[in-house]
Structures are given as structure tokens and as C-alpha cells.
Amino acid sequence: MSAHHWRFFRAGGFDQVRIERGDDILALDQLDQKLWVALACPVGGIHFDHKTLRMLDRDHDGRVRAADVLAEVRWLKSVLKDPEELVRDGEELRLSAIDETTAEGARVLASARRIVTNLGRPEAETIVLADTLDTERIFAATHFNGDGVVPVAAARDDATRRLIEDIIVCLGGATDRSGAPGIDQEKIDAFYAGIDLYAAWLDRETGLEGTTAAATTLAAVREKIEGFFLRCRLAAYSGDAVLTVNPDPDFFEQLAGKGVADSLALLAPLPLAKVTADGALPLTTGVNPAWAEALAAFKRDVVLPLLGECDQLTAEEWDGIRARYAPRLDWIAARPASPVVALGDARVLAIRAAAAKPVLDALVAEDKALEGEAAAIDAVERLIRLRLGLYRLVNNFVSFRDFYARKDSAVFLAGTLYLDGRSADLCVRVEDPSRHAVLATLSRIYLVYCDCFRKGSGEQMTIAAAFTAGDSDQLMVGRNGVFYDRDGGDWDATIVKLVEHPISMRQAFWSPYKQLAKLINDQVEKVAAVHAAQAPVQVVQTAVPPVPASPLAPPPAAPAAGATVVPAPAFDVGRFAGIFAAIGLALGAIGTALATVVTGFFRLAWWQMPLALAGLVLVVSGPSIVIAYMKLRQRNLAPILDATGWAVNARVRVNIPFGGSLTSVARLPEGAERSLADPYAEKRTPWGAYAVLLVLVLVVGLAVAAAWHFGWGARILAR
Numbered sequence: 001m002s003a004h005h006w007r008f009f010r011a012g013g014f015d016q017v018r019i020e021r022g023d024d025i026l027a028l029d030q031l032d033q034k035l036w037v038a039l040a041c042p043v044g045g046i047h048f049d050h051k052t053l054r055m056l057d058r059d060h061d062g063r064v065r066a067a068d069v070l071a072e073v074r075w076l077k078s079v080l081k082d083p084e085e086l087v088r089d090g091e092e093l094r095l096s097a098i099d100e101t102t103a104e105g106a107r108v109l110a111s112a113r114r115i116v117t118n119l120g121r122p123e124a125e126t127i128v129l130a131d132t133l134d135t136e137r138i139f140a141a142t143h144f145n146g147d148g149v150v151p152v153a154a155a156r157d158d159a160t161r162r163l164i165e166d167i168i169v170c171l172g173g174a175t176d177r178s179g180a181p182g183i184d185q186e187k188i189d190a191f192y193a194g195i196d197l198y199a200a201w202l203d204r205e206t207g208l209e210g211t212t213a214a215a216t217t218l219a220a221v222r223e224k225i226e227g228f229f230l231r232c233r234l235a236a237y238s239g240d241a242v243l244t245v246n247p248d249p250d251f252f253e254q255l256a257g258k259g260v261a262d263s264l265a266l267l268a269p270l271p272l273a274k275v276t277a278d279g280a281l282p283l284t285t286g287v288n289p290a291w292a293e294a295l296a297a298f299k300r301d302v303v304l305p306l307l308g309e310c311d312q313l314t315a316e317e318w319d320g321i322r323a324r325y326a327p328r329l330d331w332i333a334a335r336p337a338s339p340v341v342a343l344g345d346a347r348v349l350a351i352r353a354a355a356a357k358p359v360l361d362a363l364v365a366e367d368k369a370l371e372g373e374a375a376a377i378d379a380v381e382r383l384i385r386l387r388l389g390l391y392r393l394v395n396n397f398v399s400f401r402d403f404y405a406r407k408d409s410a411v412f413l414a415g416t417l418y419l420d421g422r423s424a425d426l427c428v429r430v431e432d433p434s435r436h437a438v439l440a441t442l443s444r445i446y447l448v449y450c451d452c453f454r455k456g457s458g459e460q461m462t463i464a465a466a467f468t469a470g471d472s473d474q475l476m477v478g479r480n481g482v483f484y485d486r487d488g489g490d491w492d493a494t495i496v497k498l499v500e501h502p503i504s505m506r507q508a509f510w511s512p513y514k515q516l517a518k519l520i521n522d523q524v525e526k527v528a529a530v531h532a533a534q535a536p537v538q539v540v541q542t543a544v545p546p547v548p549a550s551p552l553a554p555p556p557a558a559p560a561a562g563a564t565v566v567p568a569p570a571f572d573v574g575r576f577a578g579i580f581a582a583i584g585l586a587l588g589a590i591g592t593a594l595a596t597v598v599t600g601f602f603r604l605a606w607w608q609m610p611l612a613l614a615g616l617v618l619v620v621s622g623p624s625i626v627i628a629y630m631k632l633r634q635r636n637l638a639p640i641l642d643a644t645g646w647a648v649n650a651r652v653r654v655n656i657p658f659g660g661s662l663t664s665v666a667r668l669p670e671g672a673e674r675s676l677a678d679p680y681a682e683k684r685t686p687w688g689a690y691a692v693l694l695v696l697v698l699v700v701g702l703a704v705a706a707a708w709h710f711g712w713g714a715r716i717l718a719r
Contacts, residue, residue, distance in 0.1 A: 004030050011404035012637075013653040019394050019401070022083030028398060029070050036398050037652065040065045042645035045429045046411045047486045048393065052385045056393075063645065069397065072386055078104045079383060087391050092126035093384050108383060111376030114138075129388065132381040135177050144367035146374025149174045151182035154363055163356055166347070167191045170339040177374065185364045192357050194338035199352040201336055202345055208328040214301040215328045218321070221272075221298050222329075224291060225281065228272045229315045232279035245275045264290045281313040400652060403637075406661060409486065412641060417450065417465040417493060419481030420474050421666040424448070426466035426637075426654075427483070428644055433462055433497045439643040440464065440499060444635045445654065447499040448475060452483045452491035463493070464640065468659035469504055502631050504660070509625055632656050 004027035007018040017035060019025060033039065040063050043053045056064045056072060076086070081099035095112055099105035115131055116124040118138045135145055143154035152168075155161035164183055171191055173181030183191075205212075231245040247270055255263050267290040273282050283299045303310065306321060335341075340348055395401040396411040403410035409425075417424045426445075430436040433449040440447055446467045453460045463483060467475065475498065483493040633655060638648035654662070668674060 006031065009401075012400070012651075012658070013655065014650050016399040016401065016404075016650075019391075019399060020087070022080075022086040025086050025390060025394060026073055026077055026080075026083045028073050028394065031398070033066055034649070036066060037400050037648065037650050038397050038641075038646055039649050040645075040647035041397060041412075045431075045644060047409070047413065048396075048411045049385070049389055052389045052393075055382060055385060064397075065647075069394070072390065075104070076383075076386060076390075078102050079108055079379075081105070086387060091388060092128050093387050095125050095127065098383075104379075107376050108379045111373065112380045114373070115377060115380060127380065127384065129381065129384045132377055132384060135377075138377065144370050145177045146367060146370035146372070147177045148364060148368050148371070149176040149182040149184050150360070150363045150367055151176045151178065151180040153180065154182070154367070159354070160356065160359055160363075163351065163354075163360065166343055166351070170194070170342060183360070183364075185361070188357065188360045188364065191340065194336070194340040195348055195351050197336045198338050198340050198348050201331075201334065202349065204331055205328075208331060209324045210302070210305070210328055212328070212332065214305070215325055215332055217294075217297050217301045218325055219329060219332070221291065221294050222322075224272050224294075225313075225318060228275070228281055229279060229318060231271055231275040232277065232315070235275050236277040236279065239277075242275060242277070245271065279315045281318070282311065283313060284311050403652075404658070412644070412646070413486070414463055415483055415485040417448070417463065417481055417483045419448070419450075419465075419479065419493065419495075420470070422467065422470050423664045424465040424467055424662070425664075426468070426662045427463045428640060430462050430464050430644060433464070436464060436643040437497060437499050440640045441501075442639040443637065444501050444631050445499075445637075445640065445659075446472060446475075446501045446503045447640070448495055449497035449499075450481065450483065450493040451496050452493045454489065454491050459491075461491075462496075466640070466654075467503055467663050468635075468654065469663040470665050471506070472500065472503055501635075502627075504632075504656075632659070635659060 004023070006024075006027075007020075008015045009018050010016070015035075016037060017024075017031060019028075043050070043057050043062050043064060046053075053064055054060075056068045058068050058071065076083075079099060079102070080086070080097060081101075082094075082097040085094060085097035093112075095109060098109040098112065100109050112127050113122075115138055116122065116127055119131055119134065138145075143151060150164065152161055152164050155164055167183045167187055168181055171183075171187045174184045174187060176182045210218075231241075234241040234245055254266060258266070267288055270288055270290070272291050272295065273287050283295055283303065287295050302321060302325070303313065306324065307313075307317060343351070392402070392408070393411070396403070400410065402408045403413075412428055413425065414427045414429045417427050430449070437447070437449070448465045448467060450463050450465060451460065452463060475495070477495050477498065479495045481493045481495075483491040485491065633653075635654040637652035637654055638650070641648050641652075
């Protein structure tokens with residue numbers, strides 16, 4: 001049984017724990033998680049300090065879970081002496097609230113005192129978050145801060161400084177706690193492994209034939225020379241092969257009209273020279289223009305040093321050159337693919353000769369010696385962040401007090417949307433409206449999804465806004481509004497999707513009448529459209545008389561044999577008389593029904609008439625009101641939050657009174673003056689006179705109907 005005395009309040013149709021004191025927070029590990037309103041929330045998309053949320057997200061999966069909160073609670077128990085520090089106003093942490101009797105508390109307190117001392121406030125009794133972030137001043141006496149990263153400024157001589165810069169150039173820098181680039185032990189080891197490997201490769205060059213530059217020149221033409229001599233052997237093998245291995249004369253017609261670059265591109269795949277059976281490769285004249293420059297470099301760098309001046313190369317001479325350069329070519333192929341190559345051969349050999357790796361290792365070790373102190377600084381920062389934010393977080397996580405109290409905005413609320421004469425406070429950020437709506441529609445809340453943009457900055461986001469007051473008559477895709485985020489920034493908002501549900505009881509009451517009015521309006525528009533389409537044809541038929549037949553015109557052709565002759569329609573007087581009779585009977589039936597209803601209504605006692613009217617209204621609006629009332633009572637915020645990454649553990653209901661507070665309808669300020677004189681008002685129709693006339697007609701009609709009903713009319717006619 002829990003030793004802590006819990007207090008609960010009821011909001012949203014369920015009991016929520018009241019967290020108001022520091023000991024309430026430290027006792028959360030004793031509260032059954034079935035009583036928590038939420039068990040997880042996303043790190044992004046909510047209005048809360050992002051660094052604190054990332055700190056709480058211990059497994060870095062993008063969500064803060066109940067286990068993460070409880071882990072911080074257990075740590076706070078080992079650090080804090082006064083738990084009320086967690087709910088106190090202000091931004092500073094009192095050092096006297098830290099428990100120096102525990103090992104963890106003593107470590108954190110010592111680090112906090114060291115921080116304020118290094119910042120020049122040795123007598124300070126409080127510390128703020130900004131103090132823990134000023135690492136440059138905290139470690140002003142040394143360039144080391146315990147993170148294992150050695151910045152360039154930590155070097156004690158120019159040689160070490162240049163060496164650190166070389167490592168950063170080759171492998172990139174590791175970011176020091178101060179923000180400066182530096183190196184760590186992993187980069188040092190990788191750098192010197194590359195230096196040793198590349199320097200050992202350079203050592204194997206001793207005794208090799210030629211130079212690396214000459215070998216590179218040879219490698220550029222080696223495949224083409226091999227291909228040339230292969231074709232020469234084919235020509236010696238068969239005379240017919242000469243016609244095949246050499247280009248056809250028609251091939252050169254393709255060069256007509258082409259530029260130099262395009263011509264060389266066409267010639268590059270051809271042999272180096274004309275293939276003959278004697279197998280000699282010319283080096284100056286008669287060579288493929290696309291390879292003339294490369295062959296000239298080959299002659300200068302390779303052939304001349306080995307064979308002296310010559311204008312052609314035989315297959316045997318080529319085999320000799322290739323054999324002498326084979327070791328160097330193999331050595332070039334074995335060149336290590338290391339980033340240290342960028343430093344150049346001379347610098348690599350100089351670094352190996354300097355043997356300065358122990359100096360860098362010592363600098364890293366010196367920095368890591370302060371790791372405990374730096375970790376303690378991190379612990380002070382963690383404590384201050386929890387001091388500033390944990391109280392608010394648990395009142396938006398363990399309970400939803402901030403949401404239902406309506407004093408401080410809940411962390412999941414993104415801002416306020418102004419649209420259609422209303423302001424919607426229940427707005428949440430969403431990533432994909434279509435995916436969000438699949439689950440959010442279960443909330444039974446009318447949702448408006450808006451794409452929001454900020455002019456000039458290119459920023460954009462999507463929100464889902466809940467409309468819980470007013471009606472939906474003017475809410476439609478494409479309408480524009482303005483969204484104000486929690487920081488006061490304004491965004492252009494455009495509706496892109498709607499999830500429709502009842503909004504209010506007022507909307508439900510008037511819905512049947514609006515639907516009836518819309519139905520009548522649609523039918524009238526259809527009839528008017530049909531008549532408007534037929535009117536021009538009827539006018540033309542009436543205005544243009546038929547042209548009389550000319551006496552000189554040939555007689556009409558006789559119908560073909562077997563053809564069916566359809567006589568022209570004639571004006572049927574009896575048919576139209578029947579139509580008018582039917583219309584009269586219908587009007588008479590309607591009049592009789594109305595007379596019966598009105599007669600029955602006037603037969604009621606005076607006190608029964610209001611009841612009858614109320615019953616009529618109940619019959620028309622009652623079903624709509626009942627259905628809307630049932631749905632409005634089922635409105636639930638949980639699906640909306642679950643669709644954004646929360647794990648809501650309760651039915652967070654939004655009943656009718658509370659829902660009305662989440663959406664404000666435009667109203668004139670209290671005490672405002674209002675003038676009803678509208679200079680642009682439409683001319684009034686004398687509906688009063690029309691109503692009096694209609695009442696007189698109805699009275700006369702009712703009198704006649706009553707007289708006929710009671711036989712008075714028959715008696716008068718009999719007389």
C-alpha cells in the first residue's frame with residue numbers, strides 16, 4: 001500500500017492525480033501507472049524545451065516514456081534534500097536544496113560550487129542554467145574539459161598545432177565541448193595507422209625501374225599498345241584480318257562537318273596506327289590523332305631513357321619495356337587508399353620521422369582526467385533542467401491539469417487559429433493530415449486541417465484545429481485564416497481537409513430547417529435552370545412563323561414503300577384539360593389537408609396551442625438534437641494526440657461546456673455602442689402587409705372550409 005497521500009481531481013469525466021508539491025513528484029514511482037493520463041509523448045511537435053525532452057529520452061527513440069520520467073524521479077531522490085525546490089517559482093537552483101549527505105548529491109553540489117567559483121562568484125548560493133552552459137569560462141584556466149577532444153588551441157608548440165590541423169584536414173574534426181574542432185583518441189589512432197601504412201608503401205619504391213611519372217605515362221597507353229600489337233599478330237596470321245582490324249574507308253565520312261572534339265571522340269576507339277603484318281608501332285608519324293599527345297609523352301618519358309631516339313617500337317621492344325616497368329606498375333597499383341595521401345609524400349615521411357603520437361596521446365589523457373568534473377557539470381545541468389521543467393511536464397503527462405485548468409496552455413497545444421469569425425485554441429501539429437485523420441476521426445470532434453506558411457522565411461507546418469462552437473456552414477476546403485503559434489508568430493493558414501462531426505447543440509437544432517431550405521433552394525434552381533434553357537427555343541419558335549410553301553416548289557416526296565409515317569402532333573385540348581383538372585384536385589387536397597390541420601389547431605384550448613407548436617418543433621429537431629447530444633458527449637481528445645505520437649492512457653473527454661471554452665465565437669465587447677443604421681442595407685420588403693393579407697386569406701379559407709364541413713354551405717344553397 002502506498003505511503004504517500006494522493007489527492008485527485010475530476011476533469012474530463014475521469015479522476016486525475018493532483019500534483020502540486022515536490023513530494024508529489026518524488027512519489028510518482030508509487031502511483032499506479034493505470035492512473036497516469038499518458039504513458040509516452042513525442043520529443044518533437046510539442047511546446048516544451050527540446051533539450052530537456054532529449055535529455056529525458058534516454059534511449060534516443062524520439063519519445064519520452066513513463067519509465068524515463070520515473071528514472072529521473074529516482075535520480076532526484078538521491079540528489080535533492082528539499083523536494084519543494086521542484087515547484088518553486090524562479091529560474092535559479094538553490095545550492096542549499098542539494099543533499100550533500102549522499103554520494104551523488106555531494107558530487108553534484110561540489111561541481112555546482114566549482115562552477116560558480118570559476119565564474120567569479122565563490123559566495124553564490126544559487127546557480128542558473130546559463131552558468132552550466134558557459135564552459136569556456138568554467139574551464140578558462142585550461143583548454144581541457146573532460147570530453148576527450150583536444151582542440152587546436154590546446155597544443156603547446158607549433159609542431160603539435162600543425163599536426164592536429166593535419167589530422168583535422170585528413171579525417172575531419174571532432175567537436176569539443178566548447179564548440180571548437182579538435183581530435184580525439186580514435187582519430188589519432190586512425191591517422192597514425194594511415195601514416196605507417198602509406199610510409200611503408202613509399203619505402204618499397206627503392207630499386208624500382210623508372211620513375212612514378214614515367215610509369216603513370218606508360219599506364220595511360222598500355223591497353224592501347226597491347227591492342228595494337230594483338231591486331232598486328234592477327235594481320236600476320238591472316239591477310240583477310242587486315243581488312244577487319246583497320247577502319248573501313250567509309251568510316252571517315254562521319255568526320256565531315258564535325259568539330260575537333262567530336263572528331264577525336266570518334267577516333268579514340270580506333271587502333272593507335274595502321275595495322276600491318278610487320279607489327280611495328282610508329283611513335284611520331286602515322287599515329288591516331290586522338291592518341292598522338294599520349295604517345296609523344298610515352299616516347300619522351302619511357303622510350304628515350306631506355307631505347308634512345310627511335311621513331312617506331314617493335315613488339316619485342318615493347319615486351320622489354322613492359323617487363324622492366326612491371327614492378328613499378330605493381331607498386332603503383334598497391335598504393336594505399338588512405339586520407340593521409342592528401343598531405344603529400346614528403347609530409348607523410350616527416351610525420352613518421354617525428355614520432356609525435358605519444359605527445360597527442362598525452363594531451364587526450366590530460367583532457368580525460370577532467371571527465372569526472374565535466375560529468376558532474378552535466379549532472380548540475382540535468383538537475384537545473386528538471387528543476388525548471390519537470391513540474392510542468394508531469395502536469396501535462398501524468399495528469400492533464402494544464403489542459404483542463406485553462407490557465408497555462410498544455411504542452412501539446414500549438415497555438416490559436418482564427419477563421420470564420422472564431423478562434424480555435426485546440427490546435428496540434430501534425431505531419432500527414434491523411435494519416436492523422438484515420439485515427440483522429442474516432443475523437444468525434446470536428447477537425448479542420450490547415451497548411452500554414454510564413455511569408456519570407458519559407459517555414460511551413462500543418463495543424464489540426466478542433467472547432468467546438470458555432471456551426472460548419474462556412475467551413476470548407478480552400479478557406480483562409482491566420483494561425484498564431486505559441487511564440488506569437490503569425491502564419492497564413494489554408495484549409496486542406498475536414499473531419500466532420502457535430503459541433504454544437506445550436507447547429508443540431510437548426511440543421512433540419514437548413515437542410516429543408518437547401519432542398520427547396522436546389523429544386524427552385526433546377527426548375528429555373530430548365531426554364532432558362534428552354535426559353536430561347538420557345539421564343540424562336542414563337543417569333544419565327546413557318547415559311548409558306550411556294551406554288552413553284554415541287555410537291556413533298558411520297559414516303560418510301562414500307563416506311564412508317566408518324567403524324568405531326570396535334571394540340572390535344574382534352575389532354576391539357578386533364579392536366580389542369582389534376583392540378584386542381586392536388587391543390588384542393590392540399591387545401592383540405594391544411595384546412596384540417598388549421599381547424600384542428602384552432603379547436604385546441606389556448607394552453608394546448610404552445611404545446612402543439614413545441615411538439616412540432618420537437619418532431620423536426622428532436623432526432624438531430626438527440627444524435628448530436630450523444631456524439632458531443634463522446635468527444636475524446638485521446639485519438640487526436642495518439643495520432644501525433646502520444647500514448648494516452650485515459651479517455652480525455654471534451655464535454656459540451658468544456659468544448660465551448662475551446663472555441664470562441666465573435667461577440668461585441670461589453671459596453672460597446674452599436675448603430676443599426678446600415679447605409680448599404682437592401683430595401684425592405686413589406687413583409688408585414690403580406691403577412692396580414694395571408695392571415696386574412698387563411699381566415700376566409702378556414703371559414704369557408706368550416707362552413708362546408710358543418711353543412712352550413714349546403715343549407716345556404718338549399719335556401
